Amino acid sequence: MPTFYYLILSFVLFLIGTTGVLLRRNALVVLMGIELQLNAGNLAMLTYSRALGDEKGHVFAFLIIALAAAEAAVGLAILVGLFRNRQTINLDEANLMKR
Amino acid sequence: MIFDSSQILAYLPMLILIGMGCLILLAETFATTATASRQGLAWLGVGGCIASLGALLAQWGDAGQATTHFQGMLIVDRMALYLDGAFLAAALLTLLFAPPFLREQGFEFGEFYVMVLFGAAGMMMVAHAAHLVTLLIGIETMSLAAYILTGCWRRNLRSSEGAMKYFLMGAFATGFLVYGMALVYGTTGGELSYAGIAGKVPEASKNPVFYFGEYFILIALAFKVAAVPFHMWAPDAYEGAPTPVTGFMAAGVKAAAFGGILRILDTAFGNPLLVFDFTGWANIIVVLAAATMILGNLAALRQDNIKRMLAYSSIGHAGYILVGVAAMGLGVTTAKPAVLFYLMSYTFTTLGSFGVIAWIGNRRDERLFIDDWAGVAQARPGVAMAMALFLLSLGGVPPTGGFFAKFFLFRAAMESPQLYWLVVIGVLTSVVSIYYYLRVVIAMYFRDPLRPLEPTDAASTRAALILTAMAVLLLGILPGSFIEWAGPVIGK
Numbered sequence: 001m002p003t004f005y006y007l008i009l010s011f012v013l014f015l016i017g018t019t020g021v022l023l024r025r026n027a028l029v030v031l032m033g034i035e036l037q038l039n040a041g042n043l044a045m046l047t048y049s050r051a052l053g054d055e056k057g058h059v060f061a062f063l064i065i066a067l068a069a070a071e072a073a074v075g076l077a078i079l080v081g082l083f084r085n086r087q088t089i090n091l092d093e094a095n096l097m098k099r
Numbered sequence: 100m101i102f103d104s105s106q107i108l109a110y111l112p113m114l115i116l117i118g119m120g121c122l123i124l125l126a127e128t129f130a131t132t133a134t135a136s137r138q139g140l141a142w143l144g145v146g147g148c149i150a151s152l153g154a155l156l157a158q159w160g161d162a163g164q165a166t167t168h169f170q171g172m173l174i175v176d177r178m179a180l181y182l183d184g185a186f187l188a189a190a191l192l193t194l195l196f197a198p199p200f201l202r203e204q205g206f207e208f209g210e211f212y213v214m215v216l217f218g219a220a221g222m223m224m225v226a227h228a229a230h231l232v233t234l235l236i237g238i239e240t241m242s243l244a245a246y247i248l249t250g251c252w253r254r255n256l257r258s259s260e261g262a263m264k265y266f267l268m269g270a271f272a273t274g275f276l277v278y279g280m281a282l283v284y285g286t287t288g289g290e291l292s293y294a295g296i297a298g299k300v301p302e303a304s305k306n307p308v309f310y311f312g313e314y315f316i317l318i319a320l321a322f323k324v325a326a327v328p329f330h331m332w333a334p335d336a337y338e339g340a341p342t343p344v345t346g347f348m349a350a351g352v353k354a355a356a357f358g359g360i361l362r363i364l365d366t367a368f369g370n371p372l373l374v375f376d377f378t379g380w381a382n383i384i385v386v387l388a389a390a391t392m393i394l395g396n397l398a399a400l401r402q403d404n405i406k407r408m409l410a411y412s413s414i415g416h417a418g419y420i421l422v423g424v425a426a427m428g429l430g431v432t433t434a435k436p437a438v439l440f441y442l443m444s445y446t447f448t449t450l451g452s453f454g455v456i457a458w459i460g461n462r463r464d465e466r467l468f469i470d471d472w473a474g475v476a477q478a479r480p481g482v483a484m485a486m487a488l489f490l491l492s493l494g495g496v497p498p499t500g501g502f503f504a505k506f507f508l509f510r511a512a513m514e515s516p517q518l519y520w521l522v523v524i525g526v527l528t529s530v531v532s533i534y535y536y537l538r539v540v541i542a543m544y545f546r547d548p549l550r551p552l553e554p555t556d557a558a559s560t561r562a563a564l565i566l567t568a569m570a571v572l573l574l575g576i577l578p579g580s581f582i583e584w585a586g587p588v589i590g591k
Binding site: 030031042048060064074075081086 | 231235239260263338
């Protein structure tokens with residue numbers, strides 16, 4: 001198993017996620033970008049764990065999955081709350097406090 | 100896996116908070132909508148904080164020597180316990196300031212108190228973390244609670260908007276944190292504990308990927324303390340959040356993140372190989388500190404909304420604390436205690452000032468603009484005096500806690516000649532900051548009221564204000580024991 005390929009893949013995933021967060025204006029797509037970042041972290045963690053023959057990385061990956069789920073739950077609740085108030089989740093329209 | 104009772108006892112303060120949070124969740128199903136019943140839930144939370152504080156004081160004596168537990172995942176030492184004290188003070192005061200505000204604005208839920216307690220437990224975990232797993236879980240527990248608290252004022256548009264920005268930026272930072280941890284884990288050959296990482300640094304530092312991991316972790320922590328250029332969420336989140344929550348976030352979350360930064364930089368990345376030179380973090384922290392102090396304080400000058408002004412001022416304060424972090428990296432032994440004392444004094448001052456802002460408004464009129472503060476001193480001299488005290492403490496004027504906090508911090512930084520210019524920036528921006536703090540004081544004392552004052556008066560607010568004002572004065576007049584607890588602040 002060439003470790004290097006998996007690491008490159010994880011880095012590309014991380015970059016796609018980061019670009020998505022920075023460039024997309026729909027809050028749901030931004031949330032998807034964040035999930036992509038977290039899963040890129042997971043992939044890197046698992047790759048290293050496999051390559052080093054160390055179990056800790058596997059356990060960490062489980063924790064990250066649980067954490068991503070908790071974060072998505074809270075995040076979606078916040079977005080639903082915003083949508084109820086404004087009928088939009090476009091980030092450019094969330095400018096009430098800009099001065 | 101070995102659990103013995105001494106390990107559990109060491110984490111009793113954290114466990115009490117979590118247990119009390121669960122208890123309030125259960126009790127809420129039996130609570131009625133009557134005011135007394137709702138207030139009872141808040142008192143349960145206050146009781147939890149006091150019990151936790153008791154458990155903390157009980158182990159203070161044994162904590163002189165640091166001990167690690169759960170296979171090196173959590174550490175108990177004086178620094179962690181000192182910060183725990185600050186978090187508990189923040190949670191306790193939030194639980195005193197919040198109920199009247201929530202009742203007035205009509206969203207008095209038991210979950211609010213639960214989130215404050217869970218958030219404080221997460222902060223404690225960050226302060227005690229000696230392992231990347233516990234750092235991640237602590238930061239997430241604390242942040243998720245803070246996102247929920249920011250957004251819990253559901254019919255308020257600013258609250259939802261602030262929560263959305265806070266959440267997206269916070270989750271973005273978590274992405275960096277997780278990826279950074281994965282890279283550090285891999286390049287150190289499977290190490291996750293700080294001690295293990297520190298042991299592998301000489302080899303790992305030859306690998307450029309390790310630096311990516313290290314700096315991704317630091318970027319995530321810089322987001323949490325709102326250091327420039329990772330601060331863009333802070334003004335909106337602080338302005339949008341319900342006022343007592345803003346105080347809790349600005350003091351507690353910031354103090355916890357700084358606790359995490361201090362420990363990870365001191366132990367895991369404390370090797371001189373990682374501190375100095377072009378790739379070292381000391382230079383980067385210095386640049387962040389300068390940018391944060393300048394931008395935070397200059398942006399605060401233009402604000403008319405007092406919550407937003409204090410949000411920018413809180414960014415500025417993160418800059419002062421970063422000066423201390425940089426000094427620690429450059430080998431100043433007194434820097435860490437100075438930072439701890441700063442965080443303690445900042446906690447009381449911030450909570451007090453946001454407590455007064457929560458007090459002054461009511462359901463129809465939040466009175467968040469500086470003009471709304473005109474003439475407060477005529478109507479309510481006591482509260483005006485307390486607010487003036489908090490603002491002067493934020494500006495670093497004696498005889499308040501903020502003065503000694505800045506004094507010790509800058510004094511520690513002066514021990515390293517490379518930081519002279521940073522101290523100069525710090526002192527100059529402090530002078531600038533006094534200008535915008537005094538705008539509020541002048542409005543309160545020297546201007547005539549535009550309209551009558553109808554504050555949200557409550558016994559618990561009054562008690563909390565007296566407590567914070569006394570703490571700020573005590574830290575400013577007799578800081579002796581608070582400094583002793585933090586560690587040796589005065590060098591040789």
